[in-house]
Amino acid sequence: MNFGLTEEQQILSNVARRFLEERAPMSTVRDVMESPDAFDDKLWSAMAELGWLGLIVDEEYGGVGLGFVDLAVLLEETGRGLLPAPLISTSLAAAAISDFGSDEQKKRYLTSLADGSAIGTLALLEDSDVLGRDGVALTGVKEGGGYRLTGAKRFVHDVGVATLFIVPFRAGSDIVFGVVQSSTEGVGSRSHRTMDETKRMGDLTLDNVLVAEDDVLAGAADGARALVRLLDLAAVAVTAEMIGAMDRAREITTQYAKDRIQFGAPIGKYQGVKHPLAEMYVDVETSRSLLYYAAWCVQEKPEALPLAAARAKAYASEAFTRIGTDGVQLHGAIGFTAEYDIQLYLKRSKWALPAFGDAEFHYERVASLGGY
Amino acid sequence: MDFKLTSDEAAFRDEVRAFAKENLSPEARKSPGFLANWLKAVREKRWVGFSWPEEYGGGGGGIMEQVILKEEMAKAGAPPLGLCLMGLQWVGPAIIEYGTEEQKKSFLPDILDSKYQWCTGYSEPGFGSDLASLQCKAVRDGDEYVINGQKIWTSIASWSKWMILLTRTDFDTEDRHDGITCLLVEMDSPGIEVRPIKNMAGGSLFAEVFFENVRVPVENLLGDEGKGWAVTVSALAHERSGISEVAGLVKQLADVVELAKSTTHNGRKASEQPSIRRRLARADAIIEGMRLNGQRFLTKQLKGEPLSSETSINKLHRAFLAIELGDLALEILGNASQYLGGAEISGVDANLWPNGVLDWPTVVIGGGTPNIQRNIIAERILGLPKD
Numbered sequence: 081m082n083f084g085l086t087e088e089q090q091i092l093s094n095v096a097r098r099f100l101e102e103r104a105p106m107s108t109v110r111d112v113m114e115s116p117d118a119f120d121d122k123l124w125s126a127m128a129e130l131g132w133l134g135l136i137v138d139e140e141y142g143g144v145g146l147g148f149v150d151l152a153v154l155l156e157e158t159g160r161g162l163l164p165a166p167l168i169s170t171s172l173a174a175a176a177i178s179d180f181g182s183d184e185q186k187k188r189y190l191t192s193l194a195d196g197s198a199i200g201t202l203a204l205l206e207d208s209d210v211l212g213r214d215g216v217a218l219t220g221v222k223e224g225g226g227y228r229l230t231g232a233k234r235f236v237h238d239v240g241v242a243t244l245f246i247v248p249f250r251a252g253s254d255i256v257f258g259v260v261q262s263s264t265e266g267v268g269s270r271s272h273r274t275m276d277e278t279k280r281m282g283d284l285t286l287d288n289v290l291v292a293e294d295d296v297l298a299g300a301a302d303g304a305r306a307l308v309r310l311l312d313l314a315a316v317a318v319t320a321e322m323i324g325a326m327d328r329a330r331e332i333t334t335q336y337a338k339d340r341i342q343f344g345a346p347i348g349k350y351q352g353v354k355h356p357l358a359e360m361y362v363d364v365e366t367s368r369s370l371l372y373y374a375a376w377c378v379q380e381k382p383e384a385l386p387l388a389a390a391r392a393k394a395y396a397s398e399a400f401t402r403i404g405t406d407g408v409q410l411h412g413a414i415g416f417t418a419e420y421d422i423q424l425y426l427k428r429s430k431w432a433l434p435a436f437g438d439a440e441f442h443y444e445r446v447a448s449l450g451g452y
Numbered sequence: 453m454d455f456k457l458t459s460d461e462a463a464f465r466d467e468v469r470a471f472a473k474e475n476l477s478p479e480a481r482k483s484p485g486f487l488a489n490w491l492k493a494v495r496e497k498r499w500v501g502f503s504w505p506e507e508y509g510g511g512g513g514g515i516m517e518q519v520i521l522k523e524e525m526a527k528a529g530a531p532p533l534g535l536c537l538m539g540l541q542w543v544g545p546a547i548i549e550y551g552t553e554e555q556k557k558s559f560l561p562d563i564l565d566s567k568y569q570w571c572t573g574y575s576e577p578g579f580g581s582d583l584a585s586l587q588c589k590a591v592r593d594g595d596e597y598v599i600n601g602q603k604i605w606t607s608i609a610s611w612s613k614w615m616i617l618l619t620r621t622d623f624d625t626e627d628r629h630d631g632i633t634c635l636l637v638e639m640d641s642p643g644i645e646v647r648p649i650k651n652m653a654g655g656s657l658f659a660e661v662f663f664e665n666v667r668v669p670v671e672n673l674l675g676d677e678g679k680g681w682a683v684t685v686s687a688l689a690h691e692r693s694g695i696s697e698v699a700g701l702v703k704q705l706a707d708v709v710e711l712a713k714s715t716t717h718n719g720r721k722a723s724e725q726p727s728i729r730r731r732l733a734r735a736d737a738i739i740e741g742m743r744l745n746g747q748r749f750l751t752k753q754l755k756g757e758p759l760s761s762e763t764s765i766n767k768l769h770r771a772f773l774a775i776e777l778g779d780l781a782l783e784i785l786g787n788a789s790q791y792l793g794g795a796e797i798s799g800v801d802a803n804l805w806p807n808g809v810l811d812w813p814t815v816v817i818g819g820g821t822p823n824i825q826r827n828i829i830a831e832r833i834l835g836l837p838k839d
Contacts, residue, residue: 081461081516082454083744083751089453149453334834349837351823354830361829362765369744370737376453391737398734444726446733452709452723 083372089153096157099130106421109162113277117240118164124196132167134194137174141190148313148378152320152371159324162424164278166199166238168317173200175313176246180257180299180306189244189259201242202310203233203260203284211311211437213304218249218286220256225293227251227258233284237435240271240280247284247291248307255303258291265289276431278424312385314436315393316378319371322432323364326400329407329425330360336411336422347410356406363399370395387449394442397433404429455747457520465520471497472528490531491566500534501564504548508560515753519746526699538608539563539570543616546634546683550675555636559614568613573603573637573661574684580605581824583618584628584681588663590619590635592670592677597621597635599643599666607818609646609659612639618680625678634680636672643667653810697766698743701773705735708781711805715784722784731780735773742766761832764825771816771825778809 085093104112104123112120127133136151137143151171158167174193177186177200192198208215220227229249236245245260245267260267266287271280300306334357337348347353374388404426408415415422433439457465475493480486494500497511503518504510513521525533534540544563547555562568579585588601599619609615615637622631639646643666648656675683709732712723722728745766749759782789782805792806816822830836 081457081747081750081754083747084453084755086453334836337836346837348830348834349839351827351839354834354836354839355823355826357834357836358826358829359768361834362768365748365762365765366738366741366745366769369748370741372453373455373740373744376455380455388740391740394733395737395741440726440730443730443733443737446736447729450709450733450736452713452729452732 083369085153089150092150093153093157095130096132096154097160099126100157100161100163104161104163106162109164109278109424112164117238117271118278118280119166119238119241120164123163124165127165127167128194128196133170133196134174134190136171137178137190137194138186141186142194143174143190148316149372149375151317152375155317155320156324156327159321159428160328162278162325162328162428166201166241168314168321169201169238169242170199172202172310172314172317173242173244173246176200176202176257176297176310177259179309180297181259182298184294185259185297193244198244199238199242200244200246201236201238202314203236203239203245203247204307204310204314205233205235206231207234209235209434211441212307213255216248216250216255216307218247220249220251220258220291222251223290226296227256227291229258229260229286229289229291231286233286235281236269236284237279237281239269239282239284242269245284246297246310247286248303255300255307257297257300257303257306259295259297260284260286260289260291274431276424276427278428279431308386309382311436312374312389313378315389315442316371316374318432318435319367319389319392319396320375322396322400322429323367323371325425325428325432326360326367326396326403327364329403329422329429330357330364332422332425333357333360333407333410340412353410356410360403360406363403367392367396367399387446390437390442390445390449393437394439394446397439397442400429400432401439461516461520464517465524468521468524469528472524472530476528476530487531491534494533495564500566501540501544501560502533504544504560504564508548508556509564510560515750519750523699526703529703534564535566536563536569538572538616543570543572543614546616546674550634550683552671554671555674559636569608569611571606571609571612571615571639573606573609573615573617575603575605577602577604581821583684584632586618586620586632588617588619589623590621590633590668592621593667595670596667597633597670597673599635599637599663599668601663603661603663604649605658605818606646606661607658607814609639609661610648610656615639615661616674618684622678629681631678632680632684633677634674634683635668636674637666637668641666641668651813653808655811657814697770698739698746701739701742701770701777704773704777705732705739708732708735708777708784711781712784717784717786728780728784731776735777735780738769738773742769745769761828764820764828767819767825768822771822774812774815778805778812781805782809 103126112118131144132154134143135146135154139145170193174190177189193200206215206217218231220229243262247258247260248255266289268285271282274281337353338346340347370392374392377385377388407422408426411422414420475490499511499521501510502513502521506512540563544560547559574583576586576588590597590599617635617637619633619635620631621633625631643664645662646659648659650656712728715722749763753759785805789806831838
């Protein structure tokens with residue numbers, strides 16, 4: 081039993097923090113988030129060089145070959161720094177292809193995802209905004225060994241920069257996963273600015289798009305189960321970024337409480353201020369414990385992953401919501417200004433809540449999986 | 453990161469499971485000497501005081517095995533591994549850490565053999581949460597200390613033979629944490645008066661204890677004179693780690709889930725109502741969070757780092773759950789929750805809740821209130837100024 085980071089994971093974490101402090105400090109984050117796609121080419125290339133984009137991709141396909149715990153360590157840091165980059169999206173697309181793709185598909189897609197020349201994302205949701213099998217209405221029309229798709233996916237993260245989409249659709253009573261490229265005829269996208277200015281999402285439109293036979297992820301024979309697996313991986317990844325951001329929001333607010341003098345003393349002296357900060361600490365550390373167990377389950381105990389991921393995302397969603405609000409509130413009026421960073425963390429908490437299932441969704445999963 | 457047990461650990465777990473299966477069979481439980489037999493059997497295994505040094509009758513076991521032992525026993529619904537609860541939880545560990553050779557030889561085996569109870573004389577009428585300001589006075593007189601003062605909220609004082617007592621021997625220190633002295637006091641000493649206090653749940657678990665010229669031999673000094681605060685801090689830390697509480701909480705949640713499944717509430721099955729499902733699921737996530745927090749603390753201990761204030765995290769969760777699970781059960785039961793004589797609902801032991809739900813202050817207030825835990829986290833971990 082060892083609930084701690086390995087030496088390599090500690091190094092990964094330290095390197096990531098140093099890189100982000102040097103290359104993507106908050107001034108850079110604010111510049112990048114103003115750009116149309118909240119995306120910076122040079123930053124992306126640097127991340128590719130560090131091996132981040134193929135962190136969980138096998139070495140034979142150009143990746144680093146690490147696991148989900150390592151990815152969680154990295155995402156904690158990118159979350160902490162509010163790094164605007166489609167790292168979660170591209171990692172999840174790579175995970176989908178790694179889990180369900182053929183050797184040939186892995187060769188074809190993973191190498192370009194790992195070197196950053198392609199950017200992947202999951203396109204799971206539609207108009208209903210329902211996660212899972214019931215939310216998939218898009219229907220494939222059989223053509224040879226492949227399918228034709230007409231319809232739209234909604235709330236697709238990083239839709240404007242992504243070049244490769246993992247698209248579940250119905251084929252008879254099955255759910256089938258297709259890999260759709262942005263360059264394919266009939267594929268369109270519409271990116272929206274979101275409340276969290278560092279993130280983008282939007283619609284993927286499909287107009288009689290051909291998913292050829294060799295673009296179907298045949299390894300996902302049980303499509304509904306594959307969908308659950310992807311949802312769990314996504315929940316773990318988003319939760320990892322949330323925890324980094326929560327922890328940083330707690331730090332910023334704690335520092336402010338030490339510096340800000342009112343009634344002749346730092347406001348952190350007063351229990352009305354220090355107790356919510358203590359609660360933030362409890363929430364962050366408990367979220368972190370739940371997260372790392374879930375991340376460990378991804379590879380080591382897959383049968384326990386759904387419950388572990390649901391607990392982590394549900395708990396962290398409620399916790400981050402409180403921390404975002406309390407963080408701004410404890411700052412007083414200055415927390416409401418655009419200039420102060422704490423407001424960006426509040427916005428991140430709003431973005432993260434519905435991402436891959438909100439607290440309600442995941443608590444209901446906990447209840448169902450627990451048999452009540 | 454690795455949540456698996458080593459093969460040695462797994463073997464130990466299997467040994468505990470097999471022992472529990474054999475000694476906790478339905479037939480064994482029905483036998484008249486069940487509890488006595490149980491205590492004898494676990495004592496022979498040296499599973500009482502599992503981590504204590506072998507020379508004083510303990511098991512000399514490792515931290516990880518201790519956790520496995522506690523978890524497995526809780527899962528098996530086993531009786532306690534000894535009846536001297538405070539002795540096992542913090543008096544014994546404090547004596548091991550600070551006691552003289554004579555104290556260790558004289559007290560530790562008795563605790564392990566469940567010979568008598570210990571109580572804890574910490575809180576005073578004017579100094580509860582602000583424990584370090586305590587005023588109960590001890591004055592050295594030859595080979596004895598003479599004690600005058602009062603303690604309150606002293607659990608099981610009425611049926612304890614010994615007390616671990618915090619006194620003040622120096623009233624003129626810069627830091628109020630100095631000048632506190634820890635003494636081991638026999639409860640039948642002349643000059644001690646115990647007055648039980650009735651609590652809101654109807655019991656009289658705690659009491660006031662009065663000291664009038666009570667004489668305690670100096671050999672019953674625990675640790676150094678004036679350095680008694682360190683004894684408390686270490687002793688309370690044992691209580692706060694919380695890892696052994698998780699299995700009990702899992703059982704308690706399972707009981708509420710069963711109650712929800714078998715009870716109609718506002719015209720619908722309680723377990724089908726989204727708001728109730730969410731509260732149950734939230735409790736489940738928090739309990740799992742406590743288990744995993746406990747494993748993180750454990751990892752720290754296994755690396756030889758001492759545990760300190762972070763254990764307040766689980767103490768806060770524990771406090772929340774103590775109130776939440778009881779309140780949820782009452783809400784599910786509706787008006788029937790108010791019948792102390794029996795809720796008369798088929799299929800469930802609904803009496804459990806009306807009769808047990810008011811006991812939460814034992815775990816919520818005892819060992820430091822939630823607001824004290826928040827102060828500990830804010831000041832010792834986050835470095836915020838003391839108020």
